[in-house]
Amino acid sequence: xxxxxxxxxxxxxxxxxxxxxxxxxxxxxxxxxxxxxxxxxxxxxxxxxxxxxxxxxxxxxxxxxxxxxxxxxxxxxxxxxxxxxxxxxxxxxxxxxxxxxxxxxxxxxxxxxxxxxxxxxxxxxxxxxxxxxxxxxxxxxxxxxxxxxxxxxxxxxxxxxxxxxxxxxxxxxxxxxxxxxxxxxxxxxxxxxxxxxxxxxxxxxxxxxxxxxxxxxxxxxxxxxxxxxx
Amino acid sequence: xxxxxxxxxxxxxxxxxxxxxxxxxxxxxxxxxxxxxxxxxxxxxxxxxxxxxxxxxxxxxxxxxxxxxxxxxxxxxxxxxxxxxxxxxxxxxxxxxxxxxxxxxxxxxxxxxxxxxxxxxxxxxxxxxxxxxxxxxxxxxxxxxxxxxxxxxxxxxxxxxxxxxxxxxxxxxxxxxxxxxxxxxxxxxxxxxxxxxxxxxxxxxxxxxxxxxxxxxxxxxxxxxxxxxx
DNA sequence: GGGTTGTCGATTGTTGACGATCGACGATTG
DNA sequence: CAATCGTCGATCGTCAACAATCGACAACCC
Numbered sequence: 001x002x003x004x005x006x007x008x009x010x011x012x013x014x015x016x017x018x019x020x021x022x023x024x025x026x027x028x029x030x031x032x033x034x035x036x037x038x039x040x041x042x043x044x045x046x047x048x049x050x051x052x053x054x055x056x057x058x059x060x061x062x063x064x065x066x067x068x069x070x071x072x073x074x075x076x077x078x079x080x081x082x083x084x085x086x087x088x089x090x091x092x093x094x095x096x097x098x099x100x101x102x103x104x105x106x107x108x109x110x111x112x113x114x115x116x117x118x119x120x121x122x123x124x125x126x127x128x129x130x131x132x133x134x135x136x137x138x139x140x141x142x143x144x145x146x147x148x149x150x151x152x153x154x155x156x157x158x159x160x161x162x163x164x165x166x167x168x169x170x171x172x173x174x175x176x177x178x179x180x181x182x183x184x185x186x187x188x189x190x191x192x193x194x195x196x197x198x199x200x201x202x203x204x205x206x207x208x209x210x211x212x213x214x215x216x217x218x219x220x221x222x223x224x225x226x227x228x229x230x
Numbered sequence: 231x232x233x234x235x236x237x238x239x240x241x242x243x244x245x246x247x248x249x250x251x252x253x254x255x256x257x258x259x260x261x262x263x264x265x266x267x268x269x270x271x272x273x274x275x276x277x278x279x280x281x282x283x284x285x286x287x288x289x290x291x292x293x294x295x296x297x298x299x300x301x302x303x304x305x306x307x308x309x310x311x312x313x314x315x316x317x318x319x320x321x322x323x324x325x326x327x328x329x330x331x332x333x334x335x336x337x338x339x340x341x342x343x344x345x346x347x348x349x350x351x352x353x354x355x356x357x358x359x360x361x362x363x364x365x366x367x368x369x370x371x372x373x374x375x376x377x378x379x380x381x382x383x384x385x386x387x388x389x390x391x392x393x394x395x396x397x398x399x400x401x402x403x404x405x406x407x408x409x410x411x412x413x414x415x416x417x418x419x420x421x422x423x424x425x426x427x428x429x430x431x432x433x434x435x436x437x438x439x440x441x442x443x444x445x446x447x448x449x450x451x452x453x454x455x456x457x458x459x460x
Numbered sequence: 461g462g463g464t465t466g467t468c469g470a471t472t473g474t475t476g477a478c479g480a481t482c483g484a485c486g487a488t489t490g
Numbered sequence: 491c492a493a494t495c496g497t498c499g500a501t502c503g504t505c506a507a508c509a510a511t512c513g514a515c516a517a518c519c520c
Contacts, residue, residue: 015305016305017305018305018473019473019474020293020473043501044501044502045500045501045502053474053475054474054475054476055475055476055502056286056289056473056474056475057473057474059286059290059502059503060289060290060293061293063250063290063291063293063294063297064293064294064296064297066294067293067294067297067298068297075245075246075248075481075502075503076480076481076482076501076502076503077481077482077483077501077502078501078502088386088387091384091385091386091387091388092387094332094336094385094388095329095332095385095387095388095391097332098328098329098331098332099325099328101328102324102325102327102328106324154321155321155324155325156318156321157318157321157322157325157395157398158321158324158325161325161391165387168387248503249503249504250503273471274471274472275470275471275472283504283505284504284505284506285472285505285506286503286504286505287503287504287505289472289473305472305473305511306471306472306473306510306511306512307471307472307511307512307513308471308472
């Protein structure tokens with residue numbers, strides 16, 4: 001949390017963040033936090049008034065958000081929070097399988113002891129909330145866990161793409177509000193993944209990561225009451 | 231080439247394309263065609279005057295272009311065509327390996343005879359220009375070939391991501407204008423890829439596609455005079 | 461003369477206003 | 491009474507003007 005208490009920090013903040021960027025981040029936060037419902041219409045002037053700015057920066061933020069897949073724009077109608085269909089979620093999972101496999105391999109190849117410590121710490125936290133079957137914080141921690149893994153590859157483009165996909169999947173999950181459980185199994189898989197990283201077996205880690213996504217997709221399918229026997 | 235000769239087409243065109251979108255596409259074209267140099271500064275008002283519109287739509291187009299990775303924005307300074315570093319190109323190739331492997335597998339799993347025909351046609355064209363060592367048209371055909379393959383997966387998100395990566399790689403290539411040859415080897419690999427698709431061997435196709443990216447990266451490294459012995 | 465500081469033109473950031481378009485509501489007609 | 495058409499309010503698309511910021515050049519001081 002970057003607090004702007006000192007003038008120095010405030011200066012850097014003002015220099016780096018433009019109005020449209022700030023608006024973009026705030027709207028993104030609102031969408032991901034569920035403050036704006038899926039499919040809901042985003043009123044340009046209402047938002048600009050809410051932020052006490054004009055419509056220009058809001059429109060620019062909309063363009064960024066559209067490109068990153070969070071909203072959809074209809075000409076002369078406005079922008080809406082995107083609704084991710086089942087088919088699309090499926091396609092995203094296909095991508096995640098490939099990307100997570102890559103993440104597993106790359107992290108195994110280049111992870112530092114410090115980074116592995118971070119992973120262990122996150123796993124411990126997740127263990128705690130999983131024991132209490134506390135889905136909401138578990139979900140957040142899970143996101144952080146996978147995000148860190150993506151970061152540890154050192155591949156910034158990968159991180160960007162990965163985050164966008166996760167965001168869109170989040171959009172899909174928000175439709176059915178069930179957080180589909182399987183917390184214990186998930187933690188077991190995480191443990192196996194980190195173990196694979198520590199053992200420096202690149203290919204094995206890749207398979208492990210991919211398997212985790214596959215299992216994760218299965219859990220989701222189950223929660224949404226559809227079987228993928230094919 | 232979508233000609234707007236009939237009023238019906240023009241209507242659809244006007245309805246779907248907004249000014250910012252048009253500008254975005256045009257600037258994207260200019261960048262990829264090399265009409266604007268790498269690192270070059272994009273003058274907001276100059277562009278708006280050139281298109282006979284105001285600065286608003288241009289600014290919105292900039293936001294989209296930034297999010298898609300073609301330009302970089304510096305606050306109070308303007309936007310510049312992004313310069314893709316060697317490190318970044320490397321990272322993109324890592325991603326391409328994973329994505330192309332996925333593409334190979336998925337296309338093999340679901341390609342229709344018609345689609346395979348399209349691939350054959352493209353390969354034949356490439357053969358012709360390769361025989362003449364005509365790099366420029368070969369390059370364009372190669373892009374189309376891979377783009378079609380991505381499309382044939384039916385995974386729209388994959389297509390979007392793939393195209394962005396290809397665009398950024400193109401940005402990198404534009405730095406050193408050498409189109410790094412190896413045309414014959416490239417066509418051989420393409421033939422092997424399509425053969426794998428036709429034989430319906432999913433895993434083999436995946437490996438073949440990945441290998442093509444690896445070889446392609448090697449050729450680039452060579453052309454840029456750096457060895458990857460590590 | 462080297463370095464610093466003030467000033468200026470150019471460009472970006474932001475705004476408020478105007479015209480165009482859309483969806484909804486109510487009037488009209490068969 | 492139902493279906494269609496016209497009108498109206500709300501919202502989007504676009505624009506032109508204003509304010510803030512930057513880089514460069516020149517004047518100034520030591």
